Amino acid sequence: MKLCCPLVGGFAVITAVALASLLAQETPAPQNPMANADHLKTMAARVGRLSMKYASGRKPTALHVFDRPVMRTGNKEGNPDGAVWLWLDGQRPVGALCVWNRGPLWYSENTAIVGEVLEVTGWPNATWRSNGGGRKPMALEDSVPESPKSRQRTLRALALEFTAREDRLGIKSELRLFPRPIYEYPDADHDTLGGAVFAFVYGTDPEVLMQIEARQEGGARRWEVQFARMASAELSVKLREKEIWSVPAISREEVVKTNADYCIIREDK
Secondary structure (H helix, E strand, O other): OOEEEEOOOOOOOOOHHHHHHHHHHHOOOOOOOOOOHHHHHHHHHHHHOOEEEEOOOOOOOOEEEOOOOOEEEOOOOOOOOEEEEEEEEOOEEEEEEEEEEEOOEEEEEEEEOOOOOEEEEEEOOEEEEOOOOOOOOEEEOOOOOOOHHHHHHHHHHHHOOEEEEEEEOOEEEEEEEOOOOOEEEEEHHHOEEEEEEEEEEEOOEEEEEEEEEEEEEOOEEEEEEEEEEOOOOEEEEEEOOEEEEEEOOOOHHHHOOOOOOEEEEEEOO
16 A cells, blocks of 8 residues: 555445444443443433534535444543544534543543534533644555445455554553444545544544545545544554654643644533
8 A cells, every 4th residue: 555645535335324233232332330321321412412513604514413322432541431423424424522421520522534624512611613724634546446345345454554553641552443444434425435434442442533435536536544533642643664644642731622623521510
């Protein structure tokens, strides 16, 4: 695989809804009393308050949250059970939201996947507005197969070529690629033949999201990839041995600012 100049998506044999259903059954939740159906309902109710739109108003498309989480999360640092939802434009992901709590304190972790400015409202005392700057997909020189099944196989093979790492307060950790996409979609409305979102995780916590798409413009097809942070730590991604993406660590003071592509909103009830 060769990387081209910065520019981002595959095709799912099963539908997005069917895939999410499988994930809900197959994705292991942290072994904790809170990781149960009641806690999931509580998290889903908090997500249900929210709404998203393109802040520029250029695009009339209604954005919506996928109707179930694409993965459950957890770590040893006080997040026993959380879940990740995706914001969609049609079937194409544009942002992600991870919800968890530490006792009465609730966290909403927001990240933009696309370059457009997104706006999410519904929290009692906060509005998240991504800045939409500096986010560009990267083109890959690998050929895009004609057959949808072949594209799906190629897409998953491409994902295995990437590795990710985080540096949290000087502690460096290799991140694990989640063994299957957390979401797959066909979407012809955006010049996209299909795509998938993968997660690089620490334990069961997603730290980096990777979106791979097969794009088509005119008669030309190409693979594109882009990344979104899901952690405040310093993060980097390599294609084979070459670093192609990195972001610096974000301080506790900065991470709560709601005018960035990544932020955490805290609520005490």
